[in-house]
Amino acid sequence: MWQQVEQSLHSSMGLVMNKIATLLPGILAFIAAFLFFLLIGWLVALLVRRILTAMHFDERMRGGASAIAEWSPRATPSLLVGRVVFWCFVFAGVVVGVSALGTSEHIVSGWMLGYVPRLVGAAILLLAGNVLARFVARSVLITGVNLNLSYARLLSMGVRWMILVLTGAMVLDHLALGGAIVELGFGILFGGIVFALALAVGLGSRDLVSRSLEREASRPVEVAQPEKIHHF
Protein backbone atom coordinates (compact mmCIF):
# COMPACT_ATOMS: atom_id res chain seq x y z
CA MET A 1 0.00 0.00 0.00
CA TRP A 2 2.83 2.33 0.90
CA GLN A 3 4.28 1.74 -2.51
CA GLN A 4 0.99 2.84 -4.12
CA VAL A 5 0.86 5.99 -1.94
CA GLU A 6 4.47 6.74 -2.79
CA GLN A 7 3.81 6.18 -6.47
CA SER A 8 0.74 8.39 -6.41
CA LEU A 9 2.70 11.16 -4.60
CA HIS A 10 5.49 10.85 -7.10
CA SER A 11 3.15 11.05 -10.02
CA SER A 12 1.28 14.10 -8.61
CA MET A 13 4.58 15.83 -7.82
CA GLY A 14 5.78 15.07 -11.31
CA LEU A 15 2.56 16.41 -12.75
CA VAL A 16 2.83 19.69 -10.75
CA MET A 17 6.52 20.08 -11.61
CA ASN A 18 5.70 19.38 -15.23
CA LYS A 19 2.98 22.04 -15.20
CA ILE A 20 5.28 24.56 -13.53
CA ALA A 21 8.00 23.72 -16.03
CA THR A 22 5.67 24.30 -18.95
CA LEU A 23 4.31 27.52 -17.41
CA LEU A 24 7.72 28.91 -16.46
CA PRO A 25 8.81 29.88 -19.99
CA GLY A 26 5.61 31.91 -20.37
CA ILE A 27 6.16 33.73 -17.05
CA LEU A 28 9.81 34.28 -17.88
CA ALA A 29 8.83 35.56 -21.33
CA PHE A 30 6.34 37.95 -19.67
CA ILE A 31 8.95 39.27 -17.23
CA ALA A 32 11.61 39.55 -19.93
CA ALA A 33 9.29 41.38 -22.32
CA PHE A 34 8.09 43.69 -19.56
CA LEU A 35 11.60 44.53 -18.35
CA PHE A 36 12.85 44.98 -21.91
CA PHE A 37 10.08 47.45 -22.77
CA LEU A 38 10.53 49.19 -19.40
CA LEU A 39 14.19 49.78 -20.19
CA ILE A 40 13.51 50.86 -23.77
CA GLY A 41 10.71 53.15 -22.55
CA TRP A 42 12.96 54.75 -19.97
CA LEU A 43 15.70 55.34 -22.54
CA VAL A 44 13.34 56.70 -25.20
CA ALA A 45 11.59 58.98 -22.64
CA LEU A 46 14.97 60.30 -21.54
CA LEU A 47 15.96 60.92 -25.15
CA VAL A 48 12.65 62.66 -25.91
CA ARG A 49 13.04 64.88 -22.84
CA ARG A 50 16.60 65.80 -23.82
CA ILE A 51 15.52 66.66 -27.39
CA LEU A 52 12.55 68.72 -26.18
CA THR A 53 14.72 70.59 -23.68
CA ALA A 54 17.24 71.34 -26.44
CA MET A 55 14.38 72.65 -28.59
CA HIS A 56 13.17 74.90 -25.70
CA PHE A 57 9.83 73.12 -25.88
CA ASP A 58 8.69 74.33 -22.44
CA GLU A 59 9.35 77.98 -23.24
CA ARG A 60 7.52 77.66 -26.55
CA MET A 61 4.54 76.01 -24.88
CA ARG A 62 4.40 78.68 -22.17
CA GLY A 63 4.67 81.45 -24.72
CA GLY A 64 1.26 80.83 -26.22
CA ALA A 65 -2.02 79.68 -24.75
CA SER A 66 -0.97 76.07 -25.15
CA ALA A 67 -3.31 73.25 -24.24
CA ILE A 68 -0.41 70.95 -23.32
CA ALA A 69 0.97 73.51 -20.87
CA GLU A 70 -2.47 73.87 -19.29
CA TRP A 71 -2.95 70.13 -18.93
CA SER A 72 0.36 69.32 -17.34
CA PRO A 73 -0.21 69.86 -13.61
CA ARG A 74 2.90 70.30 -11.46
CA ALA A 75 5.11 69.35 -14.39
CA THR A 76 6.62 70.92 -17.42
CA PRO A 77 5.17 70.02 -20.82
CA SER A 78 8.38 68.21 -21.82
CA LEU A 79 8.16 66.07 -18.68
CA LEU A 80 4.55 65.30 -19.53
CA VAL A 81 5.46 64.20 -23.06
CA GLY A 82 8.32 62.09 -21.65
CA ARG A 83 5.95 60.39 -19.22
CA VAL A 84 3.39 59.68 -21.93
CA VAL A 85 6.10 58.05 -24.07
CA PHE A 86 7.34 56.01 -21.09
CA TRP A 87 3.88 54.71 -20.18
CA CYS A 88 3.14 53.86 -23.81
CA PHE A 89 6.18 51.56 -23.77
CA VAL A 90 5.15 50.07 -20.42
CA PHE A 91 1.71 49.37 -21.82
CA ALA A 92 3.23 47.81 -24.95
CA GLY A 93 5.45 45.64 -22.70
CA VAL A 94 2.42 44.38 -20.75
CA VAL A 95 0.55 43.57 -23.97
CA VAL A 96 3.53 41.70 -25.48
CA GLY A 97 4.13 39.89 -22.16
CA VAL A 98 0.52 38.83 -21.84
CA SER A 99 0.60 37.58 -25.44
CA ALA A 100 3.73 35.56 -24.66
CA LEU A 101 2.00 34.16 -21.58
CA GLY A 102 -1.03 33.32 -23.69
CA THR A 103 0.95 31.32 -26.23
CA SER A 104 1.94 28.86 -23.53
CA GLU A 105 -1.77 27.85 -23.47
CA HIS A 106 -1.77 27.00 -19.80
CA ILE A 107 -3.87 28.17 -16.87
CA VAL A 108 -4.54 31.61 -18.36
CA SER A 109 -7.44 30.84 -20.62
CA GLY A 110 -8.09 32.50 -23.95
CA TRP A 111 -11.23 34.07 -22.53
CA MET A 112 -9.28 35.84 -19.79
CA LEU A 113 -6.69 37.06 -22.26
CA GLY A 114 -9.40 38.33 -24.55
CA TYR A 115 -10.96 40.20 -21.65
CA VAL A 116 -7.80 42.08 -20.68
CA PRO A 117 -8.11 44.75 -23.44
CA ARG A 118 -11.69 45.38 -22.35
CA LEU A 119 -10.57 45.80 -18.73
CA VAL A 120 -7.85 48.21 -19.77
CA GLY A 121 -10.27 50.15 -21.97
CA ALA A 122 -12.83 50.31 -19.15
CA ALA A 123 -10.19 51.53 -16.69
CA ILE A 124 -9.14 54.28 -19.11
CA LEU A 125 -12.79 55.26 -19.64
CA LEU A 126 -13.39 55.39 -15.89
CA LEU A 127 -10.30 57.50 -15.31
CA ALA A 128 -11.08 59.87 -18.18
CA GLY A 129 -14.71 60.17 -17.05
CA ASN A 130 -13.67 61.00 -13.50
CA VAL A 131 -11.13 63.59 -14.60
CA LEU A 132 -13.61 65.15 -17.00
CA ALA A 133 -16.39 65.20 -14.37
CA ARG A 134 -14.11 66.91 -11.87
CA PHE A 135 -12.82 69.43 -14.38
CA VAL A 136 -16.23 70.36 -15.78
CA ALA A 137 -17.84 70.48 -12.32
CA ARG A 138 -15.14 72.86 -11.07
CA SER A 139 -15.46 75.01 -14.20
CA VAL A 140 -19.22 75.26 -13.72
CA LEU A 141 -18.84 76.05 -10.02
CA ILE A 142 -16.31 78.85 -10.58
CA THR A 143 -18.20 80.34 -13.51
CA GLY A 144 -21.46 80.16 -11.55
CA VAL A 145 -19.94 81.92 -8.54
CA ASN A 146 -18.47 84.62 -10.77
CA LEU A 147 -21.91 85.11 -12.29
CA ASN A 148 -23.32 85.45 -8.74
CA LEU A 149 -25.55 82.40 -9.09
CA SER A 150 -26.61 81.27 -5.64
CA TYR A 151 -27.29 77.75 -6.97
CA ALA A 152 -23.77 77.39 -8.49
CA ARG A 153 -22.90 74.42 -6.26
CA LEU A 154 -26.13 72.61 -7.12
CA LEU A 155 -25.47 73.17 -10.81
CA SER A 156 -21.91 71.93 -10.46
CA MET A 157 -23.00 68.79 -8.59
CA GLY A 158 -25.67 68.07 -11.19
CA VAL A 159 -23.17 68.32 -14.03
CA ARG A 160 -20.71 66.13 -12.16
CA TRP A 161 -23.22 63.36 -11.54
CA MET A 162 -24.52 63.48 -15.10
CA ILE A 163 -21.00 62.87 -16.41
CA LEU A 164 -20.32 60.17 -13.81
CA VAL A 165 -23.55 58.33 -14.63
CA LEU A 166 -22.76 58.54 -18.33
CA THR A 167 -19.24 57.25 -17.65
CA GLY A 168 -20.58 54.38 -15.52
CA ALA A 169 -22.93 53.31 -18.28
CA MET A 170 -20.15 53.46 -20.85
CA VAL A 171 -17.82 51.42 -18.64
CA LEU A 172 -20.43 48.70 -18.06
CA ASP A 173 -21.23 48.65 -21.76
CA HIS A 174 -17.54 48.35 -22.59
CA LEU A 175 -17.15 45.46 -20.17
CA ALA A 176 -20.20 43.81 -21.76
CA LEU A 177 -21.76 43.50 -18.31
CA GLY A 178 -25.47 43.69 -17.91
CA GLY A 179 -26.14 43.65 -21.64
CA ALA A 180 -29.30 45.41 -22.68
CA ILE A 181 -30.27 46.14 -19.07
CA VAL A 182 -27.59 48.82 -18.78
CA GLU A 183 -28.64 50.52 -22.01
CA LEU A 184 -32.28 50.32 -21.06
CA GLY A 185 -31.64 51.46 -17.49
CA PHE A 186 -29.49 54.35 -18.60
CA GLY A 187 -32.03 55.39 -21.23
CA ILE A 188 -34.83 55.34 -18.67
CA LEU A 189 -32.74 57.22 -16.07
CA PHE A 190 -31.52 59.90 -18.47
CA GLY A 191 -34.88 60.28 -20.17
CA GLY A 192 -36.51 60.42 -16.75
CA ILE A 193 -34.28 63.24 -15.59
CA VAL A 194 -34.95 65.27 -18.73
CA PHE A 195 -38.68 64.57 -18.52
CA ALA A 196 -38.75 65.52 -14.84
CA LEU A 197 -36.96 68.77 -15.57
CA ALA A 198 -39.34 69.53 -18.43
CA LEU A 199 -42.33 68.86 -16.16
CA ALA A 200 -40.84 70.95 -13.38
CA VAL A 201 -40.38 73.93 -15.65
CA GLY A 202 -43.57 73.38 -17.66
CA LEU A 203 -45.98 72.71 -14.80
CA GLY A 204 -44.37 73.53 -11.49
CA SER A 205 -42.83 76.82 -12.55
CA ARG A 206 -45.57 77.87 -14.97
CA ASP A 207 -46.76 80.71 -12.77
CA LEU A 208 -43.23 81.78 -12.01
CA VAL A 209 -42.30 81.89 -15.70
CA SER A 210 -45.45 83.79 -16.67
CA ARG A 211 -44.97 86.31 -13.84
CA SER A 212 -41.36 86.79 -14.88
CA LEU A 213 -42.34 87.35 -18.53
CA GLU A 214 -45.08 89.81 -17.52
CA ARG A 215 -42.67 91.71 -15.33
CA GLU A 216 -40.12 91.91 -18.16
CA ALA A 217 -42.77 93.09 -20.63
CA SER A 218 -44.11 95.78 -18.34
CA ARG A 219 -40.72 97.04 -17.15
CA PRO A 220 -39.95 100.59 -18.35
CA VAL A 221 -36.88 100.99 -20.48
CA GLU A 222 -34.04 101.76 -18.09
CA VAL A 223 -31.36 104.26 -18.95
CA ALA A 224 -27.99 102.74 -18.09
CA GLN A 225 -26.43 104.52 -15.13
CA PRO A 226 -22.75 105.33 -15.43
CA GLU A 227 -20.73 103.04 -13.22
CA LYS A 228 -19.20 104.70 -10.20
CA ILE A 229 -16.49 102.11 -9.81
CA HIS A 230 -13.92 101.22 -12.46
CA HIS A 231 -11.78 98.14 -12.12
CA PHE A 232 -9.61 98.91 -15.17
Next chain:
Amino acid sequence: MAAVEITEETKQQAERVGPADVVVGIAGAVSADELRARAQQILSELGSGASSLRFVFAWPGAAPEAAAGAAQPAESPALTLIPFSPPAQGTGEIWADVSASQRAVLALAASLNARACIVLGSDLAALRTHLIQLFTYAVLDRQCGLVMPVYPFAKYDGLINSGILSPLSRALYGKRVHYPLAFDFAASGALCAGLARTSPAAANSLLWPVTVAATQFPQLPVGQVHLDVHHQVAAEGLELSAVLGQLAGSLFQEMDQCASHWQRIRGSQATPAWGNAADGQPEVQPIDPQPMLDSFLLGSKNLEEVWRLLLPPNALLELRRLTKLPSDQFRMPDDLWACIVYDFALAYRLRTINRVHLLGAFTPLYLGWVASYVREVSNLSSAAAEQRLEQFARAWEEKKPYLLSRWRWPDRFNP
Protein backbone atom coordinates in the same frame (compact mmCIF):
# COMPACT_ATOMS: atom_id res chain seq x y z
CA MET B 1 15.61 86.71 -27.35
CA ALA B 2 14.02 87.85 -30.59
CA ALA B 3 13.40 91.33 -31.81
CA VAL B 4 9.94 92.38 -32.92
CA GLU B 5 10.06 92.31 -36.67
CA ILE B 6 8.91 95.32 -38.63
CA THR B 7 7.78 94.72 -42.18
CA GLU B 8 10.05 95.20 -45.18
CA GLU B 9 7.90 98.10 -46.36
CA THR B 10 8.25 99.86 -42.99
CA LYS B 11 12.00 99.22 -43.01
CA GLN B 12 12.33 100.81 -46.45
CA GLN B 13 10.35 103.83 -45.33
CA ALA B 14 12.47 104.11 -42.19
CA GLU B 15 15.62 104.04 -44.32
CA ARG B 16 14.17 106.71 -46.60
CA VAL B 17 13.27 108.92 -43.63
CA GLY B 18 16.68 108.55 -42.00
CA PRO B 19 17.59 109.04 -38.36
CA ALA B 20 15.19 110.81 -36.02
CA ASP B 21 15.53 112.40 -32.61
CA VAL B 22 12.08 111.69 -31.24
CA VAL B 23 9.62 109.06 -32.49
CA VAL B 24 6.02 109.56 -31.40
CA GLY B 25 4.15 106.31 -32.08
CA ILE B 26 0.46 105.63 -31.77
CA ALA B 27 -0.32 102.10 -30.58
CA GLY B 28 -3.67 101.57 -32.24
CA ALA B 29 -5.77 102.39 -35.25
CA VAL B 30 -6.12 106.13 -35.88
CA SER B 31 -7.03 108.40 -38.77
CA ALA B 32 -3.93 109.58 -40.65
CA ASP B 33 -5.55 112.97 -41.39
CA GLU B 34 -6.33 113.62 -37.75
CA LEU B 35 -2.85 112.52 -36.72
CA ARG B 36 -1.25 114.79 -39.33
CA ALA B 37 -3.30 117.80 -38.20
CA ARG B 38 -2.48 117.18 -34.54
CA ALA B 39 1.21 116.58 -35.28
CA GLN B 40 1.50 119.79 -37.28
CA GLN B 41 -0.20 121.71 -34.51
CA ILE B 42 2.22 120.25 -31.96
CA LEU B 43 5.28 121.10 -34.05
CA SER B 44 4.10 124.65 -34.59
CA GLU B 45 3.36 125.05 -30.86
CA LEU B 46 6.74 123.65 -29.94
CA GLY B 47 8.21 126.35 -32.17
CA SER B 48 11.87 127.12 -31.85
CA GLY B 49 12.31 124.75 -28.93
CA ALA B 50 11.78 121.82 -31.29
CA SER B 51 13.80 123.18 -34.17
CA SER B 52 16.88 121.24 -33.13
CA LEU B 53 14.93 118.00 -32.76
CA ARG B 54 13.64 115.91 -35.62
CA PHE B 55 10.22 114.42 -34.84
CA VAL B 56 8.80 111.38 -36.62
CA PHE B 57 5.20 110.36 -36.04
CA ALA B 58 4.28 106.71 -36.55
CA TRP B 59 0.92 104.98 -36.60
CA PRO B 60 -0.37 101.56 -37.57
CA GLY B 61 -1.67 102.55 -40.98
CA ALA B 62 -3.23 100.39 -43.65
CA ALA B 63 -1.69 100.33 -47.13
CA PRO B 64 -4.08 102.70 -48.96
CA GLU B 65 -3.99 105.23 -46.13
CA ALA B 66 -0.26 104.87 -45.94
CA ALA B 67 0.11 105.66 -49.61
CA ALA B 68 -1.99 108.77 -49.16
CA GLY B 69 -0.19 110.35 -46.31
CA ALA B 70 2.85 108.54 -45.20
CA ALA B 71 6.52 109.26 -45.22
CA GLN B 72 5.97 112.19 -47.49
CA PRO B 73 7.75 115.34 -46.49
CA ALA B 74 4.76 117.33 -45.31
CA GLU B 75 4.22 121.06 -45.26
CA SER B 76 6.54 121.52 -42.34
CA PRO B 77 10.04 120.16 -43.01
CA ALA B 78 10.29 118.81 -39.48
CA LEU B 79 7.12 116.70 -39.75
CA THR B 80 7.41 113.14 -40.99
CA LEU B 81 4.74 110.48 -40.79
CA ILE B 82 5.45 106.77 -41.10
CA PRO B 83 2.88 104.00 -41.10
CA PHE B 84 3.86 100.63 -39.69
CA SER B 85 2.26 97.21 -39.60
CA PRO B 86 1.76 95.90 -36.08
CA PRO B 87 2.35 92.17 -35.65
CA ALA B 88 -0.87 90.20 -36.11
CA GLN B 89 -2.18 89.20 -32.71
CA GLY B 90 -5.84 88.52 -33.25
CA THR B 91 -6.29 87.53 -29.62
CA GLY B 92 -9.18 89.92 -29.15
CA GLU B 93 -7.71 90.84 -25.79
CA ILE B 94 -7.43 94.59 -25.64
CA TRP B 95 -4.13 94.84 -23.78
CA ALA B 96 -2.39 92.10 -25.77
CA ASP B 97 -3.10 93.91 -29.05
CA VAL B 98 -2.04 97.29 -27.61
CA SER B 99 1.11 95.69 -26.24
CA ALA B 100 2.02 94.24 -29.67
CA SER B 101 1.59 97.66 -31.31
CA GLN B 102 3.69 99.31 -28.60
CA ARG B 103 6.53 96.88 -29.25
CA ALA B 104 6.31 97.59 -32.99
CA VAL B 105 6.61 101.34 -32.33
CA LEU B 106 9.70 100.73 -30.20
CA ALA B 107 11.22 98.51 -32.89
CA LEU B 108 10.64 101.24 -35.46
CA ALA B 109 12.23 103.82 -33.14
CA ALA B 110 15.24 101.54 -32.68
CA SER B 111 15.61 101.20 -36.47
CA LEU B 112 15.51 105.01 -36.78
CA ASN B 113 18.18 105.34 -34.06
CA ALA B 114 15.85 107.66 -32.17
CA ARG B 115 17.07 109.28 -28.97
CA ALA B 116 13.59 109.05 -27.48
CA CYS B 117 10.42 107.16 -28.29
CA ILE B 118 7.03 108.27 -27.01
CA VAL B 119 4.29 105.64 -27.24
CA LEU B 120 0.74 106.94 -26.98
CA GLY B 121 -2.74 105.43 -26.79
CA SER B 122 -4.83 105.26 -29.95
CA ASP B 123 -7.49 107.71 -28.73
CA LEU B 124 -4.85 110.48 -29.12
CA ALA B 125 -5.88 111.88 -25.74
CA ALA B 126 -2.22 112.29 -24.81
CA LEU B 127 -1.10 113.73 -28.16
CA ARG B 128 -0.80 117.24 -26.81
CA THR B 129 2.08 119.68 -26.94
CA HIS B 130 2.79 120.01 -23.23
CA LEU B 131 2.69 116.24 -22.73
CA ILE B 132 5.11 115.64 -25.60
CA GLN B 133 7.33 118.32 -24.05
CA LEU B 134 7.11 116.60 -20.67
CA PHE B 135 8.05 113.18 -22.02
CA THR B 136 10.87 114.65 -24.13
CA TYR B 137 12.17 116.61 -21.15
CA ALA B 138 12.18 113.55 -18.90
CA VAL B 139 14.01 111.37 -21.43
CA LEU B 140 16.41 113.80 -23.10
CA ASP B 141 17.09 116.35 -20.36
CA ARG B 142 16.71 114.20 -17.23
CA GLN B 143 18.27 111.11 -18.83
CA CYS B 144 15.46 108.74 -17.82
CA GLY B 145 15.47 105.32 -19.45
CA LEU B 146 11.76 104.84 -19.02
CA VAL B 147 9.06 107.40 -18.27
CA MET B 148 5.69 106.14 -17.09
CA PRO B 149 2.48 108.16 -16.73
CA VAL B 150 0.59 109.19 -13.61
CA TYR B 151 -3.07 109.48 -14.52
CA PRO B 152 -5.43 111.65 -12.49
CA PHE B 153 -7.60 108.74 -11.36
CA ALA B 154 -10.32 109.21 -8.78
CA LYS B 155 -10.28 106.95 -5.73
CA TYR B 156 -12.67 104.39 -7.25
CA ASP B 157 -10.90 104.22 -10.64
CA GLY B 158 -8.37 101.65 -11.85
CA LEU B 159 -8.87 99.34 -8.87
CA ILE B 160 -7.10 96.35 -10.44
CA ASN B 161 -4.11 98.62 -10.85
CA SER B 162 -4.31 100.00 -7.29
CA GLY B 163 -5.12 96.67 -5.65
CA ILE B 164 -2.79 94.31 -7.51
CA LEU B 165 -0.66 95.54 -10.40
CA SER B 166 0.98 98.60 -8.90
CA PRO B 167 1.80 97.25 -5.39
CA LEU B 168 2.94 93.88 -6.74
CA SER B 169 5.12 95.44 -9.43
CA ARG B 170 6.60 97.79 -6.82
CA ALA B 171 7.29 95.00 -4.32
CA LEU B 172 8.86 92.78 -6.98
CA TYR B 173 10.96 95.19 -9.00
CA GLY B 174 11.58 97.97 -6.48
CA LYS B 175 10.28 100.82 -8.66
CA ARG B 176 7.44 102.93 -7.29
CA VAL B 177 5.49 103.22 -10.52
CA HIS B 178 1.84 104.23 -10.20
CA TYR B 179 0.57 102.72 -13.46
CA PRO B 180 2.71 99.85 -14.73
CA LEU B 181 -0.02 98.94 -17.26
CA ALA B 182 -0.08 102.13 -19.26
CA PHE B 183 -1.31 103.26 -22.64
CA ASP B 184 1.29 106.05 -22.77
CA PHE B 185 4.96 105.95 -21.89
CA ALA B 186 8.36 107.01 -23.23
CA ALA B 187 11.68 105.24 -23.52
CA SER B 188 15.19 106.40 -24.23
CA GLY B 189 17.01 105.26 -27.35
CA ALA B 190 19.14 102.92 -25.26
CA LEU B 191 16.04 101.16 -23.97
CA CYS B 192 14.02 101.04 -27.22
CA ALA B 193 15.82 98.06 -28.71
CA GLY B 194 15.78 96.24 -25.37
CA LEU B 195 12.04 96.77 -24.96
CA ALA B 196 11.31 95.70 -28.54
CA ARG B 197 13.38 92.56 -28.07
CA THR B 198 11.64 89.82 -26.16
CA SER B 199 11.79 86.11 -25.61
CA PRO B 200 8.91 84.04 -27.04
CA ALA B 201 7.88 83.12 -23.50
CA ALA B 202 7.50 86.80 -22.57
CA ALA B 203 5.36 87.66 -25.60
CA ASN B 204 2.16 87.58 -23.52
CA SER B 205 3.57 89.87 -20.87
CA LEU B 206 1.60 93.08 -20.36
CA LEU B 207 3.67 94.95 -17.78
CA TRP B 208 6.86 94.47 -19.78
CA PRO B 209 8.09 98.10 -19.94
CA VAL B 210 8.66 98.33 -16.18
CA THR B 211 9.76 94.70 -15.87
CA VAL B 212 12.32 94.90 -18.67
CA ALA B 213 13.63 98.27 -17.46
CA ALA B 214 13.98 97.05 -13.87
CA THR B 215 15.49 93.64 -14.63
CA GLN B 216 17.60 94.16 -17.76
CA PHE B 217 18.49 97.86 -17.55
CA PRO B 218 18.67 98.58 -13.80
CA GLN B 219 21.23 101.34 -14.40
CA LEU B 220 18.72 103.44 -16.39
CA PRO B 221 16.56 105.64 -14.14
CA VAL B 222 12.77 105.37 -14.27
CA GLY B 223 10.68 108.54 -14.06
CA GLN B 224 7.03 109.51 -14.15
CA VAL B 225 5.08 112.38 -15.65
CA HIS B 226 1.67 113.62 -14.59
CA LEU B 227 -0.78 113.38 -17.49
CA ASP B 228 -4.14 115.10 -17.32
CA VAL B 229 -5.58 112.42 -19.55
CA HIS B 230 -8.47 110.00 -19.19
CA HIS B 231 -8.36 107.10 -21.64
CA GLN B 232 -11.67 105.54 -22.48
CA VAL B 233 -11.36 101.77 -22.15
CA ALA B 234 -14.15 99.99 -24.01
CA ALA B 235 -15.40 98.15 -20.92
CA GLU B 236 -18.73 97.10 -22.41
CA GLY B 237 -18.95 93.38 -22.92
CA LEU B 238 -15.84 92.74 -20.86
CA GLU B 239 -16.37 90.49 -17.87
CA LEU B 240 -14.47 91.34 -14.72
CA SER B 241 -13.33 87.75 -14.15
CA ALA B 242 -12.00 87.49 -17.73
CA VAL B 243 -10.10 90.79 -17.54
CA LEU B 244 -8.78 90.06 -14.06
CA GLY B 245 -7.70 86.61 -15.22
CA GLN B 246 -5.84 88.06 -18.18
CA LEU B 247 -4.04 90.72 -16.16
CA ALA B 248 -3.25 88.61 -13.11
CA GLY B 249 -2.26 85.65 -15.30
CA SER B 250 0.15 87.81 -17.26
CA LEU B 251 1.65 89.20 -14.07
CA PHE B 252 2.03 85.76 -12.46
CA GLN B 253 3.67 84.41 -15.59
CA GLU B 254 6.06 87.32 -15.61
CA MET B 255 6.89 86.63 -11.95
CA ASP B 256 7.81 83.08 -12.86
CA GLN B 257 10.05 84.18 -15.71
CA CYS B 258 11.82 86.93 -13.78
CA ALA B 259 12.12 85.08 -10.46
CA SER B 260 15.92 85.19 -10.48
CA HIS B 261 15.79 89.00 -10.80
CA TRP B 262 13.11 90.01 -8.33
CA GLN B 263 14.35 87.67 -5.61
CA ARG B 264 17.47 89.83 -5.37
CA ILE B 265 15.60 93.14 -5.05
CA ARG B 266 14.85 94.52 -1.58
CA GLY B 267 12.73 97.57 -0.78
CA SER B 268 11.78 100.12 -3.43
CA GLN B 269 13.06 103.37 -4.88
CA ALA B 270 10.99 106.48 -5.31
CA THR B 271 10.63 107.51 -8.94
CA PRO B 272 10.84 111.25 -9.67
CA ALA B 273 7.71 112.75 -11.20
CA TRP B 274 7.40 115.85 -13.39
CA GLY B 275 4.44 117.88 -14.47
CA ASN B 276 1.59 119.21 -12.44
CA ALA B 277 -0.46 116.72 -10.50
CA ALA B 278 -4.15 117.38 -11.01
CA ASP B 279 -5.08 119.14 -7.80
CA GLY B 280 -8.50 118.87 -6.33
CA GLN B 281 -9.97 115.72 -7.82
CA PRO B 282 -13.76 115.99 -7.91
CA GLU B 283 -15.08 114.26 -4.83
CA VAL B 284 -17.16 111.25 -5.79
CA GLN B 285 -20.22 110.02 -3.97
CA PRO B 286 -19.69 107.09 -1.58
CA ILE B 287 -20.44 103.70 -3.13
CA ASP B 288 -22.37 100.87 -1.52
CA PRO B 289 -19.91 97.95 -1.25
CA GLN B 290 -22.64 95.41 -0.43
CA PRO B 291 -22.85 93.81 -3.94
CA MET B 292 -19.09 93.17 -3.92
CA LEU B 293 -19.26 91.86 -0.38
CA ASP B 294 -22.08 89.51 -1.42
CA SER B 295 -19.92 88.18 -4.26
CA PHE B 296 -17.09 87.55 -1.81
CA LEU B 297 -19.42 85.77 0.63
CA LEU B 298 -20.89 83.64 -2.17
CA GLY B 299 -17.35 82.73 -3.21
CA SER B 300 -16.29 81.83 0.31
CA LYS B 301 -19.38 79.64 0.69
CA ASN B 302 -18.85 77.75 -2.55
CA LEU B 303 -15.17 77.94 -3.44
CA GLU B 304 -13.56 77.02 -0.15
CA GLU B 305 -12.65 73.58 -1.52
CA VAL B 306 -10.70 75.30 -4.33
CA TRP B 307 -9.14 77.97 -2.08
CA ARG B 308 -8.01 75.19 0.27
CA LEU B 309 -5.75 73.89 -2.50
CA LEU B 310 -4.17 77.30 -3.05
CA LEU B 311 -4.00 79.07 0.31
CA PRO B 312 -2.28 78.08 3.56
CA PRO B 313 -4.44 77.30 6.62
CA ASN B 314 -3.89 80.64 8.35
CA ALA B 315 -5.18 82.58 5.32
CA LEU B 316 -8.23 80.32 5.17
CA LEU B 317 -8.88 80.92 8.87
CA GLU B 318 -8.62 84.67 8.36
CA LEU B 319 -11.01 84.51 5.42
CA ARG B 320 -13.47 82.47 7.44
CA ARG B 321 -13.27 85.02 10.24
CA LEU B 322 -13.99 87.80 7.74
CA THR B 323 -17.15 86.08 6.51
CA LYS B 324 -18.55 86.14 10.04
CA LEU B 325 -18.08 89.87 10.52
CA PRO B 326 -21.07 92.20 10.24
CA SER B 327 -20.99 93.92 6.85
CA ASP B 328 -20.30 97.37 8.34
CA GLN B 329 -17.17 96.02 10.07
CA PHE B 330 -15.84 94.10 7.09
CA ARG B 331 -12.22 94.97 6.43
CA MET B 332 -9.59 92.85 4.72
CA PRO B 333 -6.16 93.52 6.27
CA ASP B 334 -3.51 94.72 3.79
CA ASP B 335 -1.05 91.97 4.66
CA LEU B 336 -3.72 89.28 4.25
CA TRP B 337 -4.56 90.51 0.76
CA ALA B 338 -0.87 90.73 -0.17
CA CYS B 339 -0.29 87.16 1.07
CA ILE B 340 -3.33 85.90 -0.85
CA VAL B 341 -1.99 87.36 -4.10
CA TYR B 342 1.47 85.94 -3.39
CA ASP B 343 -0.05 82.51 -2.68
CA PHE B 344 -2.01 82.60 -5.92
CA ALA B 345 1.15 83.54 -7.83
CA LEU B 346 2.93 80.59 -6.26
CA ALA B 347 0.07 78.21 -7.07
CA TYR B 348 0.10 79.54 -10.64
CA ARG B 349 3.78 78.72 -10.89
CA LEU B 350 3.35 75.24 -9.38
CA ARG B 351 0.23 74.53 -11.47
CA THR B 352 -1.47 73.31 -8.31
CA ILE B 353 -4.76 73.36 -10.21
CA ASN B 354 -5.67 74.26 -13.77
CA ARG B 355 -4.64 77.87 -14.33
CA VAL B 356 -8.00 78.93 -15.75
CA HIS B 357 -9.67 77.62 -12.58
CA LEU B 358 -7.07 79.32 -10.41
CA LEU B 359 -7.64 82.72 -12.01
CA GLY B 360 -11.41 82.23 -11.90
CA ALA B 361 -11.28 81.47 -8.18
CA PHE B 362 -9.36 84.70 -7.64
CA THR B 363 -12.24 87.02 -8.62
CA PRO B 364 -14.38 86.71 -5.44
CA LEU B 365 -11.31 87.38 -3.30
CA TYR B 366 -10.51 90.48 -5.33
CA LEU B 367 -14.10 91.68 -4.90
CA GLY B 368 -13.68 91.13 -1.16
CA TRP B 369 -10.68 93.44 -1.19
CA VAL B 370 -12.59 95.99 -3.31
CA ALA B 371 -15.49 95.93 -0.82
CA SER B 372 -13.08 96.48 2.05
CA TYR B 373 -11.24 99.29 0.24
CA VAL B 374 -14.42 101.04 -0.87
CA ARG B 375 -15.78 100.99 2.69
CA GLU B 376 -12.52 102.29 4.08
CA VAL B 377 -11.98 105.22 1.69
CA SER B 378 -15.63 106.24 1.36
CA ASN B 379 -15.15 109.10 3.80
CA LEU B 380 -11.64 110.01 2.75
CA SER B 381 -10.61 112.72 0.32
CA SER B 382 -8.73 111.73 -2.87
CA ALA B 383 -5.44 112.82 -1.33
CA ALA B 384 -6.10 110.81 1.82
CA ALA B 385 -7.08 107.81 -0.33
CA GLU B 386 -3.76 108.20 -2.17
CA GLN B 387 -1.96 108.15 1.19
CA ARG B 388 -3.89 105.04 2.12
CA LEU B 389 -2.75 103.33 -1.08
CA GLU B 390 0.85 104.24 -0.30
CA GLN B 391 0.51 102.58 3.12
CA PHE B 392 -1.12 99.61 1.39
CA ALA B 393 1.81 99.27 -1.05
CA ARG B 394 4.28 99.34 1.86
CA ALA B 395 2.48 96.35 3.38
CA TRP B 396 3.21 94.42 0.17
CA GLU B 397 6.89 95.24 0.44
CA GLU B 398 6.93 94.17 4.09
CA LYS B 399 5.37 90.84 3.11
CA LYS B 400 7.90 90.15 0.36
CA PRO B 401 10.00 87.88 2.63
CA TYR B 402 6.89 85.70 2.94
CA LEU B 403 6.74 85.43 -0.87
CA LEU B 404 10.46 84.65 -1.08
CA SER B 405 10.19 81.98 1.55
CA ARG B 406 7.19 80.32 -0.06
CA TRP B 407 8.67 80.63 -3.54
CA ARG B 408 11.88 78.91 -2.51
CA TRP B 409 10.37 76.32 -0.18
CA PRO B 410 6.76 75.92 -1.32
CA ASP B 411 6.07 72.82 0.72
CA ARG B 412 7.18 74.25 4.03
CA PHE B 413 4.34 75.12 6.39
CA ASN B 414 4.01 78.88 6.79
CA PRO B 415 2.23 79.83 10.01
